[in-house]
Amino acid sequence: MSAPSSPEPPVVAPSGAAPGPTADAGYRDVPATEGGRAGRGWWDANAQEYLHEHGTFLGAADFCWCPEGLRERDARLLGDVAGRRVLEVGAGAAQCSRWLETQGAEVVATDVSGGMLAAGAALDRATGVRVPAVQADARRLPFADATFDVAFTSFGAIPFVPDAAAVHREVARVLRPGGTWTFSVTHPMRWAFPDDPSERGLTANRSYFDRRPYVETDAAGRVVYAEYHRTLGDHVREVVAAGLELRDVVEPEWPADNTEVWGGWGPVRGAYLPGTAIFRTRLPG
Ligand SMILES: C[S@@+](CC[C@H](N)C(=O)[O-])C[C@H]1O[C@@H](n2cnc3c(N)ncnc32)[C@H](O)[C@@H]1O
Numbered sequence: 001m002s003a004p005s006s007p008e009p010p011v012v013a014p015s016g017a018a019p020g021p022t023a024d025a026g027y028r029d030v031p032a033t034e035g036g037r038a039g040r041g042w043w044d045a046n047a048q049e050y051l052h053e054h055g056t057f058l059g060a061a062d063f064c065w066c067p068e069g070l071r072e073r074d075a076r077l078l079g080d081v082a083g084r085r086v087l088e089v090g091a092g093a094a095q096c097s098r099w100l101e102t103q104g105a106e107v108v109a110t111d112v113s114g115g116m117l118a119a120g121a122a123l124d125r126a127t128g129v130r131v132p133a134v135q136a137d138a139r140r141l142p143f144a145d146a147t148f149d150v151a152f153t154s155f156g157a158i159p160f161v162p163d164a165a166a167v168h169r170e171v172a173r174v175l176r177p178g179g180t181w182t183f184s185v186t187h188p189m190r191w192a193f194p195d196d197p198s199e200r201g202l203t204a205n206r207s208y209f210d211r212r213p214y215v216e217t218d219a220a221g222r223v224v225y226a227e228y229h230r231t232l233g234d235h236v237r238e239v240v241a242a243g244l245e246l247r248d249v250v251e252p253e254w255p256a257d258n259t260e261v262w263g264g265w266g267p268v269r270g271a272y273l274p275g276t277a278i279f280r281t282r283l284p285g
Pocket residue numbers: 015039040043058089090091092093094096110111112113116136137138139153154155156157158160161
C-alpha cells in the first residue's frame with residue numbers, strides 16, 4: 001500500500017487483487033453505497049484474471065485460508081464437518097466448499113459475483129465435485145434463521161463492504177445455536193505498511209488508525225474497487241455486537257518453504273509481519 005499523498009498510486013490492492021483499468025487509486029472516503037456496490041462489478045470483470053493468477057496456488061478442490069498457505073486439512077479450524085450443514089460466504093470459485101464436499105459436509109457456496117460463481121461451475125465440471133451455489137450478497141443471505149452449523153469465508157466479502165457488521169449479523173441469524181463463524185481477512189496491521197512484497201514493504205508509512213478505504217476509480221470518477229480497513233478492535237467489536245463469542249484469532253506464520261508472492265504478501269515480509277488474521281467465533285447456545 002502507498003500513502004495517500006504518494007505521487008505514485010499503489011500497484012496492488014491490499015488484498016493482492018490486481019488493479020483493473022483505473023484512472024485513480026488511493027485512500028479516501030467514498031459513499032458507502034458506492035463502495036459496497038463496486039465489489040460485484042470488479043469481481044465479475046476480473047474473475048478470469050484473478051483465477052489465472054492465483055488458481056494454481058488455491059487448487060480447484062482445496063481449502064486455503066490465506067497466502068501463507070494454511071490449509072484446512074492441516075489446521076482443522078472448522079472441526080469435523082462430516083454431515084454438518086456448512087455455508088461459505090464470498091466463496092469466489094468455491095474451491096474451499098469443493099474440498100469440504102469431499103469431506104462429507106453438506107455445503108452451500110454463496111458469492112455476490114456471477115462471474116466468480118461461473119468460474120466455480122467450470123471447476124465443478126473439471127473436478128467432478130459439484131457444489132450447490134447461490135448468488136447472494138453476504139449482507140442479505142437468502143436462508144432461513146438457524147439453517148447452518150458452520151459458516152466461514154476465506155478472504156470473501158468482509159474486506160469489500162463498508163458495513164461488515166451486517167455480514168456478521170446475517171451469519172449469526174442463519175447459524176444454529178452453537179454454530180461457528182470463522183473468517184480470514186488481511187491482518188489489520190498490514191494497512192500501516194506499503195503493499196509491496198519487497199523490503200520496501202517493511203517500513204510503516206501510514207497510520208494503522210486511518211480507516212479510509214483503498215479505492216480505485218475509473219475515468220468518470222466512478223468507484224470500481226473498494227477495500228476496507230478495520231483495526232483488530234473494530235473486528236472484535238463487530239462480531240461481539242452481532243451476538244457472537246470470539247474464541248480465537250489465528251495469525252499464521254509464513255512457512256519457510258512457501259515462495260508464493262501474492263500482491264504484498266511473500267516470504268520477505270512474511271518473515272517479519274503477520275499477513276492474515278483468522279477470527280474464530282461461535283453463536284452461544
Ligand atoms: C479474494 S476472493 C475470496 C474467495 C476465495 N476464497 C478465493 O480465495 O479466491 C473475494 C470474494 O468476495 C466476493 N465478495 C465481494 N463482496 C461481496 C459481498 N458483498 N457479498 C458476497 N461476496 C462478496 C467477491 O465476489 C470474491 O469472489
